[in-house]
Amino acid sequence: MPFAIRLPRPSRGLLYTLPVALLTVVPLLVVLSSVLDPQVEVWAHLLGYVLPGVLWNTLILVLGVGAGVLLLGVPLAWLTAVYAFPGRRFFSWALMLPLAMPAYVLAFVQVGLLDFTGPVQTLLRSAFGTSAWFPQIRSTGGVILVLSMAFYPYVYLLARNAFLTQGRRAVEAAQTLGMSRRRAFVSVAIPMARPWLIGGVTLALMETLADFGTVSIFNFDTFTTAIYKAWFALFNLPAASQLASLLVMFVLLLVVLEQYGRGARSYQVRSGHAERIALAGMARWLAAGWCTLVLLLAFIVPLVQLLLWVHDVWADDFDSRYPAFIGRSLLIAAMAALLVTLLALVLAYARRRYRDGGTRWLIRLATLGYAVPGTVLAVGVFIPVAWLDNVLLAALRPLGYEGLALFKGTLAVMLLALAARFLAVGFQPVDTAMQRITRSQEEAARSLGLNGRQALWHLHLPLLRGGLLSAALLVFVDVLKEMPITLMTRAFGWDTLAVRVFEMTSEGxxxxxxxxxxxxxxxxLVPVVLLIRKSEP
Known part of the structure; x- marks a missing residue:
């Protein structure tokens, strides 16, 4: 009898999750593969004229924003979680409002306010003469300041959740050992909150590395602007791909460092929220003043300035083009939200039903796209699509087809890149809602004779309605704000609100x-309201 080798049968979980994971894996592999085929001329140009400045700027930006979000987010989180002072309940949720304002919007508002011709410096010169000095907003420090104000809520939100579980008992326990409140904060509270702080800083730094609009406004060259210029200014897609590969490796290194920073330590937290410590005298007003200052600079003043500018230009600027801008933005956001929500449902259902390691790893790979900058995904999606276009056009031309492209510049390419970028955003609320469905409910459905598909339709989908809606809303808003993918993959003349912002800020x-x-x-404001509802005790 001949000996037959029997290969292991792949689980259905792999069959469900592999096509979804390929949305993220293929662009990343395409970009990383460019390292294996280096072009001497391209690398000579990059090493001589691009990489030294880009690497230095990126390093300074990462270090500066990392320090900035910690200096802003951690003290604010500690104050609102542990102490009682005037306005604490308001500040506890209001300090998350800067998440509603994209970093590139905050950037051009701050430049418009604080530049030499802006109202702040103009007022200072009128009051103190032409000798009045003011720090330059168009500088490395200005970029770091703006990005720190835009991204500190990531650290604030996670750190506050950590501090809420400690409460005043951690401070009191430290004080019984002879520590002051300040030393208790540094020696006890910060180490206990370490995983949350690392997670918040990592999120802020990933957003910093992915940022394109802010650094463009400041003319501050980083990897994202270098990739865009290589593709659209120099028309050199290989150079853009080489730069994108370096950025991917930088981001993956950051992810590995984040996992290493968490380590294998176990952090025990107490559920519930302890009574807060009441601040007295000048300390209570200093706490309220610090929260007010950050909120004013990061959200209220920029929002008021936007409203004033809109009031001035509304009559002249809101013309027949704006319904098209709004319509295209809503269309692509709605299509991406629907696609991502469906894909997230597939992943969450596969994770629920199939527990094998392969399925878990594919889900992790599928949701890796949120850590990857949009410029990288745009390059990674465009290259295989362009290759497929060339193959199909070569096959169709003998049949009389004279078109220039089949897929390039279509909504399909943009949707693929957006789905890879924001799948993690949609997956989290759907998976969380899926975990709330108990095994006993599924067993009851099976006892009634429902098979897997029937249980999905009659049990899971009704109970997942809230998670699916949250996922769709979060993805919808993120796509509406997203700039680099839309800018780099859109069809000619297919402008959205984010593209309009880029064009106007490029002209000052x-x-x-x-x-x-x-x-x-x-x-x-929609996802911020959702976050506020979930985080406020």
């Missing part, structure tokens, strides 16, 4: 960029 027309920005900021 801050007031005309305010109108589309206001629409985006108002839409961005």
């Amino acid at each position: 027309m801050w007031d005309r960029a305010a109108l589309p920005s206001l629409f985006i900021v108002l839409a961005g």
Whole structure:
């Protein structure tokens, strides 16, 4: 009898999750594969003229923003979680409002306010003469300041959740050992909150590495702007791919360092929330003043300035083009939200039913896209699509087809890149809702004779309605704010609100960029409200 080798049969979980994971894996592999085929001329140009400045700027930006979000987010989280002072309940949720304002919107508003011709410096010169000095906003420090104000809520939100579980008991226990409150904060509270702090800083740094609009406004060259210029200014897609591969390796290194920073330590936290410590005298007003200052600079003043600019330009700027800008933005956001929500449902259902290691790893790979900058995904999606276009056009031309492209510049390419970028955003609320469905409920459905598909339709989907809606809303708003993928993969003339902001800020027309920005900021309030509802005890 011949000896037969029997290969292991793949689980259905792999069959469900592999096509979804390929959305993220293929662009990343395409970009990383460019390292295996280096072009001497391209690398000579990059090493001589691009990489030294880009690497230095990126390093300074990462270090500066990392320090900035910690200096802003951690003290604010400690104050609102542990102490009682005037306005604490308001500040506890209001300090998350800067998440509603994209970093590129905050950037051009701050430049418009604080630049030499802006109202702040103009007022200072009128009051103190031409000798009045003011720090330059168009500088490395200005970029770091703006990005720190835009991204500190990531650290604030996670650190506050950690501090809420400690409460005043951690401070009191430290004080019984002879520590002051300040030393208790440094020696006890910070080490106990370490995993949450690392997670918040990592999120902020990933957003920093992915940022394109802010650094473009400041003319501050980083990997994202270098990739865009290589593709659209130099028309050199190989150079863009080589730069993107370096950025991917930098981001993956950051992910590995984040996992290493967490280590294998176990952190025990107490459920519930302890009574807060009441601040007295000047300390209570200093705490309220610090929270007020950060909120003013990061959200209220920029929002008021946007409203003033919109009031000035509304009559002239809101013309027949704006319904098209809004319509395209809503269309692509709705399509991406529907696609991502469906894919997230597939992943969450596969994770629920299939517990094998292969399925778990594919789900992790599928949701890796949120850590990858949009410029990288745009390059990684465009290259295989362009290759497929060339193959199909070569086959169709003998049949009389004279078109220039089949897929390039279509909504399909943009949707693929957006789905890879924001799948993690949609997956989290759907998976969380799926975990709330108990095994006993599924067993009851099976006892009634329902098979897997029937249980999905009659049991899971009704119970997942809230998670699916949250996923769709979060993805919708993120796509509405997203700039680099839309800018780099859209069809010619297919402009959205984010593209309109980019075009107006590129020309220094801050007031005309305010109108589309206001629409985006108002839409961005939706996920912030959801976060507030979940985080406030």
